[in-house]
Amino acid sequence: MEEFAVVIIGAGPAGGQCARQFARQGVRVLLVEQHSNFSQNNYSSAASPLETMALFDLPPGVVARYWHNLAIAATEKEQVWYSDQPQGVVFDFAKLRQFLADTVTEGGGQVWLGHRFLSYQPGASGLEVTLSYRAPLDAGSLEKVTVKTQVLIDATGSKRAVINYGQPKVTDNGQYYRGIGTEYLITVDEATHERFADTLVFFLGYRWSPQGYSWIFPMDNHQLKVGTAIFAGQHRYLGKLKPIRAYTEAIIRDYLKLEKSQYHLEEIHGSVLDYAINQGDTYHQGPVVAIGDAVSTVNFLGGEGIRHGMQGANIAVPFVRDYLRGDPKAFGKYEQAMKAHFAEPWQRTEKLSQRVYLEFGDRQIDLGVTYLSYLRYEDVLDLLFHYRFDRIYGGITPLLLKKVAQFSQQCRRWFKNLHHFFPI
Numbered sequence: 565m566e567e568f569a570v571v572i573i574g575a576g577p578a579g580g581q582c583a584r585q586f587a588r589q590g591v592r593v594l595l596v597e598q599h600s601n602f603s604q605n606n607y608s609s610a611a612s613p614l615e616t617m618a619l620f621d622l623p624p625g626v627v628a629r630y631w632h633n634l635a636i637a638a639t640e641k642e643q644v645w646y647s648d649q650p651q652g653v654v655f656d657f658a659k660l661r662q663f664l665a666d667t668v669t670e671g672g673g674q675v676w677l678g679h680r681f682l683s684y685q686p687g688a689s690g691l692e693v694t695l696s697y698r699a700p701l702d703a704g705s706l707e708k709v710t711v712k713t714q715v716l717i718d719a720t721g722s723k724r725a726v727i728n729y730g731q732p733k734v735t736d737n738g739q740y741y742r743g744i745g746t747e748y749l750i751t752v753d754e755a756t757h758e759r760f761a762d763t764l765v766f767f768l769g770y771r772w773s774p775q776g777y778s779w780i781f782p783m784d785n786h787q788l789k790v791g792t793a794i795f796a797g798q799h800r801y802l803g804k805l806k807p808i809r810a811y812t813e814a815i816i817r818d819y820l821k822l823e824k825s826q827y828h829l830e831e832i833h834g835s836v837l838d839y840a841i842n843q844g845d846t847y848h849q850g851p852v853v854a855i856g857d858a859v860s861t862v863n864f865l866g867g868e869g870i871r872h873g874m875q876g877a878n879i880a881v882p883f884v885r886d887y888l889r890g891d892p893k894a895f896g897k898y899e900q901a902m903k904a905h906f907a908e909p910w911q912r913t914e915k916l917s918q919r920v921y922l923e924f925g926d927r928q929i930d931l932g933v934t935y936l937s938y939l940r941y942e943d944v945l946d947l948l949f950h951y952r953f954d955r956i957y958g959g960i961t962p963l964l965l966k967k968v969a970q971f972s973q974q975c976r977r978w979f980k981n982l983h984h985f986f987p988i
C-alpha cells in the first residue's frame with residue numbers, strides 16, 4: 565500500500581493549489597481527481613480580478629482573456645465602466661487546473677486522475693483511503709486501490725464527499741443557500757466577439773435574470789461564455805421561473821442579437837453550489853480537513869470562488885504541517901483562521917445576496933444600478949471583488965451634486981415661467 569503524508573481529494577483550484585504548496589515544501593502528497601482530464605468538468609466561467617495572477621504566481625498561459633471594462637445591465641438601466649488597462653482575467657479553467665496539477669508532479673508530488681474517492685477508515689497508523697478507477701486495459705471494469713495517509717483533505721467542492729462521508733446528506737437541512745449555474749460556450753463572428761472581447765457584462769433584474777444574475781465573459785478564439793445563475797428559493801414577488809437555459813438563450817438572442825444560425829454552440833456546462841450560511845460547515849474531523857467550496861469559500865454575491873478557494877488552501881497548509889509535526893489542536897486553529905479571514909465579509913454578502921436575488925423588486929434593482937453609475941470604476945471593483953461596501957458612499961457626493969444641479973435648473977425654469985406670466 566502506498567503511503568503519503570497528505571492525500572487531497574479533488575483537483576479543483578483549492579485542491580490543486582494546496583497540493584502544489586505541499587509538493588513545493590517537499591511533503592509527500594497525492595492529489596486525486598475523479599475525472600480523467602480537466603476538460604471533462606470545465607464548468608466554471610472563471611473570471612477573476614488581476615491580482616489573482618500575482619497572488620498565486622500564475623503564468624499567462626492559464627488566461628483565456630484579460631478584461632478591461634465592466635458592464636452591468638438591468639431591466640431599464642445599463643452602465644459601463646471603461647479602462648485602458650487590464651483589470652482582470654478570464655481563466656481557461658481546464659488549463660488553470662492542469663497547470664496546478666503539473667506543478668504538483670514537477671515538485672515531486674503525485675497526481676492520480678480518473679480516481680474517485682469511495683471511503684476512508686482508521687488504520688494502524690493514519691487513515692486508509694479507498695479509491696476506485698477504471699483499469700486502462702479494460703475500460704468496463706472498476707478497480708479499487710487503497711492508500712495510507714496521515715492527513716486527508718476534502719477539496720471536492722460543494723459535494724463535500726469526504727468530510728460528510730458516512731453521514732446523511734446535509735444540504736437538505738435548511739442551512740444552505742443553493743445556486744444553480746448553467747453556461748453556454750459559443751463561437752461568434754468576429755464583429756460580435758470584438759464588441760465583448762474586453763468586457764465582463766453582468767445582467768441583473770427581471771428582464772434578463774430574475775432571481776439571480778447572468779453574464780457574458782470573453783474567451784479567446786472568438787468564443788464567449790454566456791451563463792445564468794439562479795438562487796434557489798421562493799422569491800418575494802416572482803412566481804414560477806422558466807428553465808434556466810431560457811434566460812441564457814434570451815441574452816444570446818435579444819442582447820447579443822444572434823439567431824441560432826449565427827453562432828456555434830460548443831458546449832453547455834454548469835454546476836450546483838451549496839453554500840453553508842454563517843460558516844456552518846464542518847472544517848475538520850480527526851485527521852480529515854476540508855478546504856475550498858467544501859467549506860463555502862465561494863462568495864455568494866457574484867459566485868466568485870476560484871481566488872477564495874485558493875486563498876483558503878494557502879491558509880490550510882501551515883496548519884496541516886503543524887498537525888504533521890504533532891500539534892493535535894492545529895485543525896481547530898485552522899478553522900479559527902478561516903473564520904477570521906472569511907466570516908465577516910461573507911456574512912455581509914450572504915445577507916445582501918439573499919435580499920438582491922430573493923427579495924428585491926425590479927425597480928429597486930434598476931435604482932441600485934443607477935446609484936452604482938455614480939461610483940468611480942476603482943470603487944465599483946473594490947465593491948464587487950473586495951466586498952468594500954463603504955465604497956457605496958463614494959457615490960453620494962456626485963449624486964447629490966447632480967440632484968442640486970437638476971434642482972437649480974428646475975428653479976431657473978420656474979423663474980422664467982413666472983416672468984412670462986407676470987411681466988413687469
Ligand SMILES: Cc1cc2nc3c(=O)[nH]c(=O)nc-3n(C[C@H](O)[C@H](O)[C@H](O)COP(=O)(O)OP(=O)(O)OC[C@H]3O[C@@H](n4cnc5c(N)ncnc54)[C@H](O)[C@@H]3O)c2cc1C
Nearest residue numbers: 574576577578598608609610611681721745856857869870
Ligand atoms: C456556472 C458557474 C460559474 C462560475 N463562475 C466563476 C467565476 O467566473 N469566477 C470564479 O472565481 N468562480 C466562479 N465559479 C465558482 C468556482 O468555479 C468555484 O467556487 C471553484 O471552482 C471552487 O473550487 P474548489 O476547488 O473548492 O472546488 P471544485 O472546483 O468544485 O473542484 C472539486 C473537484 O473535486 C472533484 N471531486 C468531487 N468528488 C470527487 C470524488 N468523490 N473523488 C474524486 N474527485 C472528486 C471534482 O471532479 C472537482 O474537480 C463558478 C461556478 C459555477 C457553477
